[in-house]
Amino acid sequence: MVYAIVGLLLVPILTILILRYSIKRTTFCKSTRRLTGKTILITGGNCGIGREVALDLAKRGGRVIIACRNKERGRAAVEQIKLATNNQDVFFRILDLASLSSIRDFARDFNQEEARLDILINNAAYLGPKDVTADNFERTMGVNYIGHFLLFNLLLDKLKHSAPCRVVNVLSDSYGIGHIDTDDLNGSFVKYDSYSMYGTSKLAILLFTMEADKSFKDEGITSYAVHPGATNTSLLRNWPGVFGTVLRLVAMILFRSPVEGAQSIINTAVIGGIEEFSGKLFYDCKVIELDHKCSKQLYKASMLWKATEALCETNKPITQDEEKKEI
C-alpha cells in the first residue's frame, strides 16, 4: 500500500521535474562582444524577455533605445537598466505598434534624432482575446507583424546608412500552426482562435525575415528569426478564464526565466560571423530546421510582403502625418 502511494506521488513529480529540466535547459550567450558606438532599438523592451535583452546589451556599452507604449513603464525600465549597468546611454521612446500613426511618428522622430541604427530587435507582442488596432487590423497580426513590418520599412534608410547591421525578429514555435492567407491577413473569414492567430502572426514574421534577407542582405542588412523558448513572462496575462490561470501557473513552474528566454536573442544580436545564416531561425543560440508543417507556406513570403505593403501604405511619405497635424 505504502509503495503504491509513493509510486503514485513519484510519477507526477518526476514528470514535472523532467519537463522543467527540458524546457528550462538553456544555452547561454557566451559572446563577450562590446557594443560601444552601436545603437540598438528594441520594441517592448520595458518588461519580460525584452527588458533582459535591453539590460544585457546596455551592459555591453551600447546606446539602447526601448520602444514602448507607456511612459511610466518605459521610464521604470530605463531607470532600472541604468542602475544595474551604469550605462547612462539608455532611453525610451513612445511607440504603440497597434497604431500606424504612432509608428510613423516614432520613425519620423527616430530618423531625425538618431544618427544610426545597428541592431533592430522586433520583440513586442500581443497574445489575448479578439481585439482590433487603431487602424482596424486584427490586434495580434496588427501588433506582432504589421506594426513591425511598417517600423522596419520606415527605418530602412537608417539601417542602410548604418550597414552592416542586423534585424532580429522574435518568433515563437507557434509559427508551425500559422496559416497565411494574403487576401485575409486579419483572419476575418476563419473562426477566431487567439493562439492560432498568434501562430499566424509569428509565421508572418518568419516569412518577413526570409524576404528581408533576400531583399537587403546585399546592402548589409541581415535578418534573423529567434524563438526564445517557453518563458515565464506577462505574455499570458490576457489569456482569459480558468485555462489562462492554469497556464500562468504552469508557466511559473515549468518555463524559463526571462533571463534564460533572452539568451538566444542576445546571442543573435551580438555574435560575430553569422551573416551566412541570415534569413534563418535560431533557438538556443543555434540555427534550427523549420517546422515541416509550414514548409508549404514559405513560397508566400514575397506575396505577403506586397500585401502588407499595400495594407499599411509603406510608401506613404513619412511626413504626411505631420502635415495633417498642422492643418
Ligand SMILES: NC(=O)c1ccc[n+]([C@@H]2O[C@H](COP(=O)([O-])OP(=O)(O)OC[C@H]3O[C@@H](n4cnc5c(N)ncnc54)[C@H](OP(=O)(O)O)[C@@H]3O)[C@@H](O)[C@H]2O)c1
Ligand atoms: N513568453 C514566452 O513563453 C514566449 C515564447 C515564445 C516567444 N515569445 C516572444 O517573446 C517576445 C517577448 O514576449 P514576452 O514573453 O517578454 O512577453 P511580455 O512580457 O508580455 O512582453 C511583451 C512586450 O510587448 C509590448 N507590447 C504589447 N503590445 C504592444 C503595442 N501595441 N505597442 C508596443 N509594445 C507592445 C508589451 O508592452 P506593455 O508592457 O505596455 O504591455 C511588452 O513590453 C514576444 O515576441 C513573444 O511572442 C515569448
